[in-house]
Amino acid sequence: MTERRRASTVSEYYDLQKRLWTPTPGASKPSSEPFNVRSSDVFITPFSKSGTTWLQQIFHTLRTRGDTNFEDISAVVPWLEVSPMLGIDLNAEQRAHPRGYKSHAQRADLPRGAKYIVSVRHPADVAYSLFKFMEGWFIEPNTISLDEFVREVFLPGAYFDHLLSWWPHRLDDDVLFLTYEHMSDDLSATTTRIAQFCNIPIDESLLNLTLERASFAFMQHHKTKFDDALLRAKTEESVLPHGSDSAKVRTGQVGDRARLSDTLRADIQAQWAAKITPKLGLEQYDTLLKAVYR
Numbered sequence: 680m681t682e683r684r685r686a687s688t689v690s691e692y693y694d695l696q697k698r699l700w701t702p703t704p705g706a707s708k709p710s711s712e713p714f715n716v717r718s719s720d721v722f723i724t725p726f727s728k729s730g731t732t733w734l735q736q737i738f739h740t741l742r743t744r745g746d747t748n749f750e751d752i753s754a755v756v757p758w759l760e761v762s763p764m765l766g767i768d769l770n771a772e773q774r775a776h777p778r779g780y781k782s783h784a785q786r787a788d789l790p791r792g793a794k795y796i797v798s799v800r801h802p803a804d805v806a807y808s809l810f811k812f813m814e815g816w817f818i819e820p821n822t823i824s825l826d827e828f829v830r831e832v833f834l835p836g837a838y839f840d841h842l843l844s845w846w847p848h849r850l851d852d853d854v855l856f857l858t859y860e861h862m863s864d865d866l867s868a869t870t871t872r873i874a875q876f877c878n879i880p881i882d883e884s885l886l887n888l889t890l891e892r893a894s895f896a897f898m899q900h901h902k903t904k905f906d907d908a909l910l911r912a913k914t915e916e917s918v919l920p921h922g923s924d925s926a927k928v929r930t931g932q933v934g935d936r937a938r939l940s941d942t943l944r945a946d947i948q949a950q951w952a953a954k955i956t957p958k959l960g961l962e963q964y965d966t967l968l969k970a971v972y973r
Contacts, residue, residue, distance in 0.1 A: 683920045685815075687822040689831045695817055698918045714769050719777040720793040721877050723756065726841040727783050728808040729800040730859045732905050733893060735781055737870055738796075740889045741879045742775040747892070747901070751908040756781055758910070759789075765909050777877055785837070785844035793853070794876065797845045800859035801964045803936030803947050806833040816911070816923040829943050839954040846959055849971070858971055863933050866890055 686692035723734045735756040739746065749755045755774055757767050759782040773779070782789060789795065810828045814820050818828075849856035855876040862869045870889050874881035891897060898905055915921050936944060951963060961967045 683915075683918060685819040685822075685919060686817055687819050689823060689827055692813075692817055692823065692832065695918050699914055712770065714790060716790040716792045717778065718792055718794075719878070721777055721779045721796060722759070722782055722789055722793055723779060723796045724782040724784055724789060725796075725798040725800070725859075726805065726838050728805045728812060730798040730857070730862055731781055731783065733862065733898075734796055734798060734857075734873070735779070736898060736905065737873055737889055737893045738779050738877065739774075740892045741870070741874050741877070741881065741885065742777065742779070744885055745888050745892060746774060747904070749904060752905055753781055753907065753909060758782070759784070761910055765913060777879075783841070785841050786848060787844060794855070795848075795853060796855045796857065796873065796876070797849075798857040798859050798862060799842060799845075799967070801933075801936060802833075802838055802951065803939055803944050804859075804933065805838060806943075806947060807935040807938050809833060816914075817919065825939070826943060829939070830946065834946065834950050839950065842955065843958060856971065858968060860933050860968060861972060866893065 686695050721738060723731060723738060725731045725734070732752060735752045739752065739756050746755070753761070754767070756779045757769060758765075759769065759780045762769055769780070777794075786795075806829045807825070810818075810825055810833075813828070814823075845854070845856065848854050855872065857869060857872075867886065867890060870886060870893070871881060873879075874885075911923050915923070939947075948963060955961055959967075961970065
């Protein structure tokens with residue numbers, strides 16, 4: 680039996696990820712029943728650490744007028760790719776209409792014929808937030824450095840491909856394209872846009888309730904509801920030791936990139952210039968922000 684421990688090197692981190700997503704021989708297989716998409720279904724599909732959980736909470740609060748009777752937000756707004764592993768029926772009715780699903784998928788990897796909410800975030804902020812989220816869960820604290828994580832995990836990862844897949848569709852009728860920064864600056868306007876996009880009637884009372892339930896203070900106070908409790912339990916059954924210690928709801932602020940060295944920020948910008956600028960004509964992330972809200 681393989682010893683359960685967190686990763687102390689990047690290669691061990693990749694090995695843990697592989698083991699988590701590789702079915703155990705002899706284990707029962709998830710249901711292969713096809714997923715029946717409805718035109719009213721809403722897929723919340725930012726890249727990781729770009730507002731996914733925040734959007735799940737906004738969406739669920741709007742459609743239920745404030746339901747908080749859940750242990751994990753992804754039990755009521757299921758994670759598309761993970762739910763079969765957790766025994767959650769994606770075709771089941773949900774607590775309220777419309778049905779909603781979490782994902783981090785690129786456009787081509789999602790079922791067609793629904794609605795899609797995408798938020799993007801500054802890549803350097805994403806890199807730091809993802810590192811802090813993995814540290815204490817998949818990564819043993821004080822082992823893999825921030826520099827190693829950014830250069831060997833984040834930069835070769837899917838952030839840039841995810842953006843490339845969604846940017847050309849940002850104005851499509853079935854896509855609501857948001858930025859984390861604007862959500863932070865004007866949550867009221869963002870919440871109203873989400874309600875309208877999902878055809879959820881909204882009044883002042885529901886708007887104010889949603890702003891309160893989607894606030895950093897509320898989500899931090901109830902942080903166990905927003906920390907992937909179901910997936911954490913699954914990882915501790917299979918590949919990791921018990922007692923993970925990391926949090927999704929950390930600061931509720933924009934600007935984590937200030938915690939990165941100048942060299943790391945330059946490396947991220949160089950990757951942007953190599954992958955994004957030639958295809959989208961956006962010189963840097965701030966150029967994207969101006970293009971979205973001009």
